[in-house]
Amino acid sequence: MAGLSAAQRLQAAGRRVLVLDKSRGIGGRMATRRSDTAQWDHGAQYFTARSAAFRRQVAHWLRARVVCAWTAPVYAWDGQTLGESSPQQRFVGIPAMNAPLRQMAEPLQVLPNVEVDALQAHALGWQVQAGDQCWVATQVVLAIPAPQAAKLIPTAHPAWPLAAQAQMQPCWAVMVSCAHAIQLPFAAAFINSGPLGWIAHDSSKAGRAGEHWVLHASPEWSQAQLEQSAEVVSQLLSAEFSRLLHGWGAPAAEFTHLGAHRWRYARGSCEQPVPQQATSGLMLAGDWLEGGRVEGAYLSGLAAAEALLASAAQ
Ligand SMILES: Cc1cc2nc3c(=O)[nH]c(=O)nc-3n(C[C@H](O)[C@H](O)[C@H](O)COP(=O)(O)OP(=O)(O)OC[C@H]3O[C@@H](n4cnc5c(N)ncnc54)[C@H](O)[C@@H]3O)c2cc1C
Known part of the structure; x- marks a missing residue:
């Protein structure tokens, strides 16, 4: 830019x-x-x-x-409560x-x-x-x-x-596709507790389709896992996503695609x-x-x- x-x-x-x-x-x-069938804004x-x-x-x-x-509605999660983020x-x-x-x-x-x-x-x-x-x-x-x-x-x-x-701080981004729609009251959320910092239903943006999500790790977690492999990061962060979904009462997600990208100089x-x-x-x-x-x-x-x-x- x-x-x-x-x-x-x-x-x-x-x-x-x-x-x-x-x-x-x-x-x-x-x-x-x-990918052949999907796209993610991973930055x-x-x-x-x-x-x-x-x-x-x-x-x-x-x-x-x-x-x-x-x-689309954007929420914030502090580990206890889920509410709308500032408009x-x-x-x-x-x-x-x-x-x-x-x-x-x-x-x-x-x-x-x-x-x-x-x-x-x-x-x-x-x-x-x-x-x-x-x-x-x-x-x-x-x-x-x-x-x-x-x-x-x-x-x-x-x-x-x-x-x-x-x-500048790093950010690990994980790109996820799901077999079924995840029913949540929001399209994206700031996660202010645990390894994740942000989750977003990428396909909620105009011009996109499908069940594709982007998960961003927090700067602290990304720094601690900086030299980790993309495979391990994908597993860890998608498991954390599943844990959050379970806690929010959403049905378990079935992941059909997982990939990770490391932004070494993200923010x-x-x-x-x-x-x-x-x-x-x-x-x-x-x-x-x-x-x-x-x-x-x-x-x-x-x-x-x-x-x-x-x-x-x-
Ligand atoms: C995970 C993540 C989430 C973000 N979320 C948001 C958000 O929600 N809202 C927001 O406003 N901002 C967000 N940002 C920040 C935003 O992306 C950046 O502020 C912005 O895109 C930076 O633009 P830039 O031109 O400064 O740098 P860059 O986009 O990094 O551009 C630098 C360019 O230089 C090129 N380059 C680097 N080195 C060389 C070289 N030696 N020779 C030739 N070319 C080179 C690179 O290929 C790149 O194209 C996010 C960033 C990340 C990584």
Whole structure:
């Protein structure tokens, strides 16, 4: 999100922009996992829009029908009681969470499967290296999680301490399909007790079908089980899901698919927004600079682009 937000703004200002991404598909942590018969938003679950700038972008996505409101009931469980969580206007991509990103990427030149492994100052700006491929750019927006950014930024650069000191927490995500519908009064719930942190009936979002659920472990549990195998994590978290269902009086679920994904750098954010200087032509972007959410990622990309445009105009 942050990279595409920056690229969109820079291209609109007339810059020639190239987006490099190590992944095969577009999405980053707003990715969607697919099997032959199912799909799961296994990263970001929904997003909110509080700032005027992001609300404008969301309004554009709503008109383009790549985003819609997710109005299904969301509850919270504290280990004792189950109740409605605080009301919020929640949005999701349709038919999958990465739909708005795919739309942003359409007019841009995006090269997938390119993992940047070195970034060096160059007489014309920055030299960007990915294996045996190399580009020279006058300006660079590095829009990746902080620990990964810290490995690429030269340690003498003023932005390096920012990335090196930012903390990000992991999240194990388990993707589940069930043979039968699970009867619950909610479509998703924050779980504030035990190994799980969130459960969601993914198919309750528009454009999806079937009985597919996403289970997210809490940051603490994910950290403790960080190097565990995906198979073991799937078993442990689906068993915890079954235990919760039993406690809520729901019939036992019959799982027809189980899979797990480890987000090593899932969430985390600097405590205060951090000002950066664009004079070197290298700007950092990413949710971790602005609140650790989809909206923050969008705003950080926009801010990085604006700063680069302003510095070039001076
Ligand atoms: C499990 C989970 C649940 C979440 N739930 C929510 C939620 O409900 N609501 C919400 O608002 N937010 C949620 N978030 C957070 C949200 O997903 C992120 O804030 C947002 O997607 C971050 O966007 P980003 O552009 O900063 O980073 P990313 O989405 O991580 O994008 C970084 C991109 O950089 C690429 N990349 C990394 N290193 C390199 C490299 N060396 N070379 C080339 N490319 C590279 C990656 O492939 C990726 O595409 C959740 C995140 C997770 C993991």
